[in-house]
Amino acid sequence: MKYKLVFILFFVQIQLFSQNTLLRKVDSLIEASIQNKNFPGAQIFVKFKDSVIINKSFGHHTYDSLVKVNNSHIYDLASLTKVLASTFSIMKLYDQEKLDLNDKLSIYFKDLKNSNKKNTTIFQSMSHTSGWIPYISHQNLIRKKNGKFKKSEIRNSKSRRFSTQINDSLFLRNSYSKKIFKRIKRSKIKSLNKYEYSGLFFFYVPKLIEKISGSNFEKYFYDNIINKKNITLLFNPTNSFDKRFIVPTEFDSNFRNTLVHGYVHDEAASFMGGISGNAGLFGNAESIGILLKDLDSKNGVFKQSTIEKFTSYAFKNTSVRRGLGFDKPYQNKEQGTYPNLNLSKKSYGHTGFTGTMFWVDPSKELTIVFLTNRVYPSRLNESFYDDNIRSKLIDILVKLNHEK
Secondary structure, three states: HHHHHHHHHHHHHHHHHHHHHHHHHHHHHHHHHHOOOOOEEEEEEEEEOOOEOOOOEEEEOOOOOOOOOOOOOEEEEOHHHHHHHHHHHHHHHHHHHOOOOEEEEOOOHHHHHOOOOOOOHHHHHHHHOOOOHHHHHHHHHHOOOOOOOOOOOOEEEOOOOEEEEEOOEEEEEEHHHHHHHHHHHHHHEEEOOOOOOOOHHOOHHHHHHHHHHHHOOHHHHHHHHHOOOOOOOEEEEHHHOOOOOOOOOOOOOOOOOEEEEOOOOHHHHHHOOOOOOOOOEEEEEHHHHHHHHOHHHHOOOHHHHHHHHHHOOOOOOOOOOOOOOOOOOOOOOOOOOOOOOOOOOEEEEEEEEOOEEEEHHEEEOEEEEEEOOOOOOOOOOOHHHHHHHHHHHHHHHHHHHOOO
């Protein structure tokens, strides 16, 4: 018995040593990335099995090293909004049998009946197989030829007609969002049922949620998704937080001509008042990690059938790597290595333009949340992608499964 106990203690020590070695590699990788100016700071949250093994912050808000990142500070989550707010809300309605994924959008949006999008379904939209174009640069359409803003669209002070705030000193005409939907309606359709990432459907999600639930998108999200959890995930964070606790994104020299700080980085989402299904959510890594627990049916938030429906491949044995709302690994190695070959086919997640990511692999009992502001000081910073840090992180962390 004595020797058996000694063996068990020795085995546990070996496991702890191996795990600590891996965690030091994570620290070294992130610290090296900061030194390489891939981003000025970061947060990482990692859950393995039922234990949180990393919940840590690195670096600073900006390269001047004035404000250290800590775990409570919040990042612009960019396209993680498409999953954490939009997809989660649609999942909830689907779970309650209030929404049919095969419904055409034109059932809910009558103006689409007279467009090339009259037959587009919710399923096609969420699997990115609708043929809709990826994006529309609305910010380029509110300037004159001389580069100055059109006074009919944007002003430097708030008024009754111009109260959609884009930054501290820019206010958009309140009715401008109607133009966004008109442009989406008139945009081209490419090949149907072929994968092409498009964010345009997600502009309709807030209206879709409201039409079905009777509650506006922001309220529905807080009441049904956040649902009294002690976490920080929110839109328009300057309404609740001092900017000292919000990590800035970019010195925007193309549109706002200032540091984007506390306002959504995505221009089109800013035109929607900061509340969009496409982007606009802010939060910290720990809060995302806690919310992702909802994707375990044991927690009773969603039915297992709903979780599988949304996180499985929308089209099996094809080149479409998407679930419904969720991103997934390529279905075979010949198609590509994104996001990492060591992840199982059951894994799912999403990335965001500002340098954000979450990934869940149920087979490995692993959850990874990694947040940065890689767009600081400019979105032209490509070193984040050149160094492939997100894949390198996954490379390290999947080895936890081998140490069990």
